[in-house]
Amino acid sequence: MEKKIKVAVIGCGTIANSAHIPAYLKNDAVEIKYFCDIILEKAEAAVKKYGCGIAIKDYHEILKDDEVVAVSVCTPNNMHSIISIDCLNAKKHVLCEKPAARNYSEALKMQEAAHKNNCILNIGVVNRFNNAVRTIKSMIDSGEIGKVHHVHVSFRAFRSIPGIGGAFTNKDIAGGGVLIDWGVHYLDIVMYCMNDPKPLSASAEQFIVLGKDIKNYVYTGMWAEDTRDVNGVYNVDDSITGLIRTNGPVISFIGAWAQNVNAGESYIDFLGDKGGIRLHYGANFDLVVSKNNSLIQSTPVFKGNDHFIEEINCFVDNVKHPEKRLPSHIDTVIITAKMMQGIYDSAEKHEEIKFKD
Numbered sequence: 001m002e003k004k005i006k007v008a009v010i011g012c013g014t015i016a017n018s019a020h021i022p023a024y025l026k027n028d029a030v031e032i033k034y035f036c037d038i039i040l041e042k043a044e045a046a047v048k049k050y051g052c053g054i055a056i057k058d059y060h061e062i063l064k065d066d067e068v069v070a071v072s073v074c075t076p077n078n079m080h081s082i083i084s085i086d087c088l089n090a091k092k093h094v095l096c097e098k099p100a101a102r103n104y105s106e107a108l109k110m111q112e113a114a115h116k117n118n119c120i121l122n123i124g125v126v127n128r129f130n131n132a133v134r135t136i137k138s139m140i141d142s143g144e145i146g147k148v149h150h151v152h153v154s155f156r157a158f159r160s161i162p163g164i165g166g167a168f169t170n171k172d173i174a175g176g177g178v179l180i181d182w183g184v185h186y187l188d189i190v191m192y193c194m195n196d197p198k199p200l201s202a203s204a205e206q207f208i209v210l211g212k213d214i215k216n217y218v219y220t221g222m223w224a225e226d227t228r229d230v231n232g233v234y235n236v237d238d239s240i241t242g243l244i245r246t247n248g249p250v251i252s253f254i255g256a257w258a259q260n261v262n263a264g265e266s267y268i269d270f271l272g273d274k275g276g277i278r279l280h281y282g283a284n285f286d287l288v289v290s291k292n293n294s295l296i297q298s299t300p301v302f303k304g305n306d307h308f309i310e311e312i313n314c315f316v317d318n319v320k321h322p323e324k325r326l327p328s329h330i331d332t333v334i335i336t337a338k339m340m341q342g343i344y345d346s347a348e349k350h351e352e353i354k355f356k357d
């Protein structure tokens with residue numbers, strides 16, 4: 001029987017328990033050797049719940065264990081670069097949750113460590129494993145909607161904000177707000193489907209408005225509600241808007257964790273000269289094509305999949321075959337980190353910024 005690949009999960013919070021751990025457990029080629037969390041009780045709870053592994057508090061123990069070949073980094077954003085770089089330097093392959101890091105410079109250091117150690121560094125841009133997104137990419141690649149001149153991205157929620165006052169809304173920990181937390185998925189889908197057009201300039205504005213009064217913030221739903229802290233910090237964008245010029249399509253975007261409009265508007269419009277696609281984020285997509293002087297509208301049927309399971313299965317396969325490149329490899333995802341940095345820089349300066357090569 002083939003020896004199982006030993007992995008460690010670092011950070012045993014929401015995403016680890018809802019996605020990484022269950023997906024590893026379903027993969028017969030893998031054994032979880034460590035559950036690590038700075039709050040030891042969370043690691044211990046995982047050992048108890050899943051009936052395997054060793055609970056530890058300090059990820060440095062994993063670095064010393066040669067049996068562990070791969071890790072999932074599922075901590076808040078401030079620890080992504082530190083833990084990933086340490087693991088890469090200890091010759092472990094890494095799947096680090098999105099965003100790659102709090103800023104572009106940290107993400108570049110992670111990329112450098114992956115290259116230096118000849119190890120895999122994949123980022124949890126899980127939509128690249130989503131069959132709806134893959135189908136759209138192949139339609140765009142095959143020219144079905146013609147030349148795409150404009151992509152419009154909307155990631156807006158009615159009165160949400162994840163774990164207000166906790167790690168998600170503290171700039172030192174998260175690096176930013178709705179753009180870095182949620183917009184990263186949308187921008188990443190655009191870059192993936194459009195084959196990484198080169199960003200030329202960004203012009204953006206951000207707003208730190210609705211979440212500021214943490215104590216009195218009224219919400220309708222909230223990711224990570226258990227980490228909400230009414231005495232915590234709120235200094236990140238709860239809404240953001242802007243425009244990125246690229247050597248491909250123009251990308252316009254509007255995002256809000258919290259808006260005073262009772263609608264969740266989560267979609268990406270790919271506007272081409274022969275047709276258009278609206279991807280309903282996390283679901284299906286609508287297609288319009290003009291053919292023979294008529295407009296044909298459809299909602300294509302495709303085989304749905306659990307993209308978190310697929311992401312982990314692909315990562316495990318990648319560990320066995322490091323020469324393969326996954327679509328979530330740092331070398332492609334880094335461009336999204338660059339774009340987000342440009343957007344935040346522009347918003348802070350209130351002026352357009354040009355991207356350097």
Ligand SMILES: NC(=O)c1ccc[n+]([C@@H]2O[C@H](COP(=O)([O-])OP(=O)(O)OC[C@H]3O[C@@H](n4cnc5c(N)ncnc54)[C@H](O)[C@@H]3O)[C@@H](O)[C@H]2O)c1
Nearest residue numbers: 011012013014015036037038039074075076077097098124
């Ligand atoms: N791919 C997705 O769609 C998706 C969804 C949600 C969250 N995320 C990302 O996953 C990450 C974690 O988010 P979450 O919602 O699970 O947060 P969470 O707060 O629920 O979990 C994070 C865990 O990391 C632990 N931790 C912090 N520092 C640590 C350290 N130095 N060593 C070990 N453990 C440490 C915390 O104690 C906590 O248990 C974030 O980067 C977030 O952006 C991705």
